[in-house]
Amino acid sequence: MPQPPTTPTDPHSHTGHDHASHGHATGGSPGGHGHSHGHGPAAPVSKHLRKVIAAVLIPFAAAVFVGMAVLWPGGAPAHERTGVGFDRQTQQGTVVALAKVDCKSVNASQVPPTGDTSTPEGREAQAAQTGECKKATVEVASGPDKGRAFFEIVQPGAPRQLEKGQEVVVAYAPDAPRDLQYSVVDVNRKLPLALLAGIFALAVVVVGRMRGVFALVALVVSFAILTLFILPAILQGSNPLLVAVIGASAIMLIALYMCHGLTARTSVAVLGTLVSLLLIGLLGSLFIDWAFLSGNTDDNTGLIHGLYPHIDMSGLLLAGVIIGSLGVLDDVTVTQTSAVWELHQADPAMGPRGLYRAAIRIGRDHIASVVNTLVLAYAGAALPLLLLFSIANSSMGSVANSELVAEEIVRTLVGSIGLVASVPVTTALAALVVSADRTGPSAAATVPQPARGGRGRRRKR
Secondary structure: OOOOOOHHHOOOHHHHOOOHHHHOOOOOOHHHHOOOOOOOOOOOOOHHHHHHHHHHHHHHHHHHHHHHHHHOOOOOOOOOOOOEOOEOEEEEEEEEEEEEEEHHHHOOOOOOOOOOOOOHHHHHHHHHHHOEEEEEEEEEOOOOOOOOEEEEEEOOOOOOOOOOOOEEEEEEOOOOOHHHOEEEEEEOOHHHHHHHHHHHHHHHHHHHHHHHHHHHHHHHHHHHHHHHHHHHHHHOOOOHHHHHHHHHHHHHHHHHHHHHOOOHHHHHHHHHHHHHHHHHHHHHHHHHHHOOOOOOOOHHHHHHHHHOOOOOHHHHHHHHHHHHHHHHHHHHHHHHHHHHHHHHHHOOOOOHHHHHHHHHHHHHHHHHHHHHHHHHHHHHHOHHHHHHHHHOOOOHHHHHHOHHHHHHHHHHHHHHHHHHHHHHHHHHHHHHHHHHHHHOHHHHHHOOOOOOOOOHHHOOO
């Protein structure tokens, strides 16, 4: 018997527009349709399963935010500045004048060059005595000494050259003689960086629309957690590993749910990411201890250890591994859950084993590209260091054995193992969750049936 003409306005009809073969082929009884397609593509699971997922994730989320409240640092601890490296007072400045001068006249107190120009020191010494230097007049543009001018000598071989009107960053040393209290330490790059950030945000919003807006909001929240919780808590003396796990979990929960919604699909991605993070933490802890990696390998980490000797530097290294792996993990787990959900939508008759086999083939391609991306990203960051080893004609064994490179190797391989493991783990979880409804009475409702012609309610636009 024909259905009333109001059937096309059924609230569930819009969820099956691309699945005409099974979206409404469930028999003539409206009750037979149930809710097998009543939820959007993001959550085709039963209410019972959503309760099970919530029973796992809600206590976890509560534990994360309770942990944040307990470990909340309330700001970085104060200390007396050393004036070394980044730990110095800085102000803004502007180059107001630039004049050419004889290097010998402004470097009269330097030791004369020995004549040996085969070394960088010899070449610099010779240039300082015989070349043409620049004398920059720099005006302090911020702070209590705003408007005060000082001179900066720029040698011809210096990597940083100054230009008139250029904005610079100047360091202030209050204990130095008045004429030597200020010096140029860097150029001001705020404008190009801000412009680049604006272009990035615009591109994300134009392409991603509202989802892009939520992604940007999640990015701001992630940086807020990093700067307001993770970094100050570590400086306050909290265990870096514990802080990193809690902070990374909070970032994961907020970013994933904000970008992808409160759905079963997102919850499965969260569970897969959590399992992978735990694996990365365990492997990282094991191999950092086994390889005797101290985490104190350069001037910056040495300065941190000098200012805050109570910080566990190897724990800080492990925290960096966990946080660094989180962003790529999110991408992998979300992609895999989306693949499983779409495969289920395309063929609702496919069981969990079939879903897993089909989705894992997609995951293998993802693994190959992501691992290669991660390795190349770390290699690109360490490229100057690798060049130094190449210049020194060091063997690959000695290069890999040095602590500075060994840290990057452990960081890369541990993160890559976690990424590889996230694919089968997340795929298996998603396949079990998305196909769980098939075990109940509504299983028949998801099996495609041949459409019968002549029934207006089965026709699509």
